[in-house]
Amino acid sequence: MRKIITGNQAVAYGVMLSRVDLIAAYPITPQTTIVEELSELCATGRLKARFLKVESEHSAMAALIGASTGGVRVFTATSSHGLAYMHEMLHWASGARLPIVMVNVNRALAPPWNIWSEQTDSLSQRDTGWIQFYCENNQEVLDTILQAYRIAEGVRLPVMVVLDAYVLSHTAEAVEIPGEDEATRFVPEYCPPYRIDTEEPLGFSTIATPEYFFEFRYRMQKAMEEVPRFAREVEEEFAASFGRRYGAIERYGGDEPDVLLVTSGTVTSTSRTVIRKMMERGVNVAGMKIKRFRPLPSEEVFEATRKAKKVAVIDRNLSAGVGGIFAQELKACLYSRETRPPLFPFVSGLGGRDITPDLIEEAILYALEHSKPEEEILWLGLKR
Amino acid sequence: MKKIEIPEAENLGRGHLACAGCGAAVGMRLVLKALGEKMVMVIPASCWSIIPGQWPYSSLKIPHVHAGFVTGGATASGIRAALDIRGDRETLVVVWAGDGGTFDIGIQSLSGAAERNEDILYICNDNEAYMNTGTQRSAATPFLAWTTTTPVQRPKENPKKDIVAIMADHRIPYAATATPAYAEDLFKKLEKAKRIRGTRFLHLLSPCPPGWKFSSEHTVRISRLAVRSRVFPLYEVENGTSYSLYEEPRTVPVKEYLRIQGRFSHLNDREIEIIQERVDQEWQRLLKRACC
Numbered sequence: 001m002r003k004i005i006t007g008n009q010a011v012a013y014g015v016m017l018s019r020v021d022l023i024a025a026y027p028i029t030p031q032t033t034i035v036e037e038l039s040e041l042c043a044t045g046r047l048k049a050r051f052l053k054v055e056s057e058h059s060a061m062a063a064l065i066g067a068s069t070g071g072v073r074v075f076t077a078t079s080s081h082g083l084a085y086m087h088e089m090l091h092w093a094s095g096a097r098l099p100i101v102m103v104n105v106n107r108a109l110a111p112p113w114n115i116w117s118e119q120t121d122s123l124s125q126r127d128t129g130w131i132q133f134y135c136e137n138n139q140e141v142l143d144t145i146l147q148a149y150r151i152a153e154g155v156r157l158p159v160m161v162v163l164d165a166y167v168l169s170h171t172a173e174a175v176e177i178p179g180e181d182e183a184t185r186f187v188p189e190y191c192p193p194y195r196i197d198t199e200e201p202l203g204f205s206t207i208a209t210p211e212y213f214f215e216f217r218y219r220m221q222k223a224m225e226e227v228p229r230f231a232r233e234v235e236e237e238f239a240a241s242f243g244r245r246y247g248a249i250e251r252y253g254g255d256e257p258d259v260l261l262v263t264s265g266t267v268t269s270t271s272r273t274v275i276r277k278m279m280e281r282g283v284n285v286a287g288m289k290i291k292r293f294r295p296l297p298s299e300e301v302f303e304a305t306r307k308a309k310k311v312a313v314i315d316r317n318l319s320a321g322v323g324g325i326f327a328q329e330l331k332a333c334l335y336s337r338e339t340r341p342p343l344f345p346f347v348s349g350l351g352g353r354d355i356t357p358d359l360i361e362e363a364i365l366y367a368l369e370h371s372k373p374e375e376e377i378l379w380l381g382l383k384r
Numbered sequence: 385m386k387k388i389e390i391p392e393a394e395n396l397g398r399g400h401l402a403c404a405g406c407g408a409a410v411g412m413r414l415v416l417k418a419l420g421e422k423m424v425m426v427i428p429a430s431c432w433s434i435i436p437g438q439w440p441y442s443s444l445k446i447p448h449v450h451a452g453f454v455t456g457g458a459t460a461s462g463i464r465a466a467l468d469i470r471g472d473r474e475t476l477v478v479v480w481a482g483d484g485g486t487f488d489i490g491i492q493s494l495s496g497a498a499e500r501n502e503d504i505l506y507i508c509n510d511n512e513a514y515m516n517t518g519t520q521r522s523a524a525t526p527f528l529a530w531t532t533t534t535p536v537q538r539p540k541e542n543p544k545k546d547i548v549a550i551m552a553d554h555r556i557p558y559a560a561t562a563t564p565a566y567a568e569d570l571f572k573k574l575e576k577a578k579r580i581r582g583t584r585f586l587h588l589l590s591p592c593p594p595g596w597k598f599s600s601e602h603t604v605r606i607s608r609l610a611v612r613s614r615v616f617p618l619y620e621v622e623n624g625t626s627y628s629l630y631e632e633p634r635t636v637p638v639k640e641y642l643r644i645q646g647r648f649s650h651l652n653d654r655e656i657e658i659i660q661e662r663v664d665q666e667w668q669r670l671l672k673r674a675c676c
Contacts, residue, residue: 052465066458
């Protein structure tokens with residue numbers, strides 16, 4: 001069935017089709033319509049899930065941790081301050097190896113107050129042991145949620161599915177909604193390997209001394225290392241059923257470009273148009289979208305950048321004191337490689353300022369015209 | 385009055401790490417005996433994050449889930465929901481939190497759970513300070529008591545938060561106080577709590593030898609003196625309004641309770657008098673609630 005729906009509605013459909021048992025959530029702009037939509041779906045019985053209307057995001061994640069330990073499939077959604085407030089529990093969820101799936105609608109953190117799109121909220125959770133996917137359109141949002149449950153339950157790590165505020169969350173576009181039967185075949189019933197059971201009493205998250213703790217973290221890393229292969233298999237299966245695939249990264253445009261433009265989220269859609277038009281004008285340019293940020297697909301990133309003369313990155317986020325986070329991650333990823341093209345780290349669109357086609361073209365032209373960046377951070381669209 | 389049978393089966397095994405004379409170890413043992421095996425216990429950060437023992441061992445023979453400091457109410461809500469979804473309405477979800485995790489940092493998630501009237505039993509194991517980190521003041525620390533953050537030159541200036549009144553005012557079906565010296569009373573309250581659905585709150589006063597600075601053989605004596613001096617009255621509140629008060633026939637002056645604890649040894653007679661006055665006032669306040 002094809003419907004015109006917003007990104008937040010696509011989230012709700014994804015949750016419904018994944019047959020989540022328990023939702024615990026707290027409203028925050030611009031996530032709110034997800035909570036409203038899911039409340040409605042639960043109240044009308046279209047989604048047979050319990051909805052715990054908790055008093056905070058911290059409690060939302062804590063409740064999911066309790067419920068997931070109890071062996072049921074869980075979901076929450078948040079944004080910005082809500083995600084920051086959850087931070088402690090994000091470590092708890094991954095440390096307890098619980099397959100929790102969460103949607104984060106990217107929004108800037110205050111002060112000054114701002115409710116518009118920026119990725120600093122989710123990217124500053126990069127060390128919490130969560131798998132992270134950044135989506136480009138509403139179809140990808142829905143599809144990624146279905147895949148997220150498969151991956152989370154397969155490798156026993158939590159997954160964060162990220163979408164841009166307003167540009168996706170509140171913008172309606174055509175989305176193909178899978179049928180319930182085919183969705184159920186793809187996301188079967190959740191069978192946890194262990195759960196709270198009075199017949200077989202277990203202690204969960206018991207204290208581990210230095211003698212044991214280290215190995216718990218080693219195993220978490222090993223689980224992360226399983227993700228690339230596992231996610232690829234899941235996506236192949238998804239593609240076989242639904243005919244759509246996204247990849248951990250997506251490369252488009254020329255094979256040996258003078259500039260490879262790296263983006264994530266909805267900036268990618270704008271970039272596709274800019275790059276297509278520039279290629280029509282004879283400019284040798286290509287694009288790469290990074291969908292999976294954790295674990296970073298370093299092999300694919302290397303392959304995609306290998307034949308590029310220069311790499312330009314547009315970051316809608318800022319790690320103050322360093323710069324854009326995707327750019328930093330790319331640098332780290334390419335450091336040990338023999339071919340390391342010059343990298344142009346652009347920061348743009350903070351607090352939801354539009355990243356327009358003109359700005360994207362400006363970034364590409366700058367990279368074409370310079371042998372290396374003139375500054376540590378290249379500010380794109382900044383009023384000086 | 386029906387005689388209380390305390391079962392012999394132990395669900396707190398040997399080898400736990402509680403201090404000698406730990407009031408909470410006596411309390412836990414009794415609580416586990418009263419509640420049986422169809423239960424799961426949520427343990428937010430507290431002495432009991434440590435006491436059951438370290439991975440891969442545990443002295444708790446019932447399923448238990450260690451949880452973040454502030455999350456007792458929320459984690460229990462999630463577990464309750466999961467059990468309900470699984471069709472298990474029988475297994476009791478119990479929170480065992482410290483006074484820090486209840487009065488202070490965890491009060492938000494506890495209040496949220498109580499407002500939703502989650503079907504859980506929340507036990508606050510109150511040793512009147514942050515004992516797991518070495519005796520720092522909490523909102524449960526009594527007026528003028530010594531702790532490492534309220535040194536004798538400037539002991540605690542504020543009265544203890546009235547947590548039972550706060551919980552009762554959420555209109556939860558059941559709130560009560562208990563302390564290990566009155567084992568039968570504790571047992572009766574737990575048996576009653578078990579039969580009720582909705583949020584049940586038990587405030588359990590647990591004397592702490594290292595934190596309160598008394599010799600470990602006095603735990604039960606101090607637990608009893610807390611009640612007899614009316615520092616810690618035993619009572620129940622049903623549905624936020626109906627109070628039942630246990631009146632100790634052999635009351636003693638507060639001084640007797642204070643004088644055997646090192647945390648009050650800096651107090652002069654005038655200060656003890658002030659504490660006595662406050663205890664009397666609180667008692668009158670409680671009587672008023674119980675009568676009206």
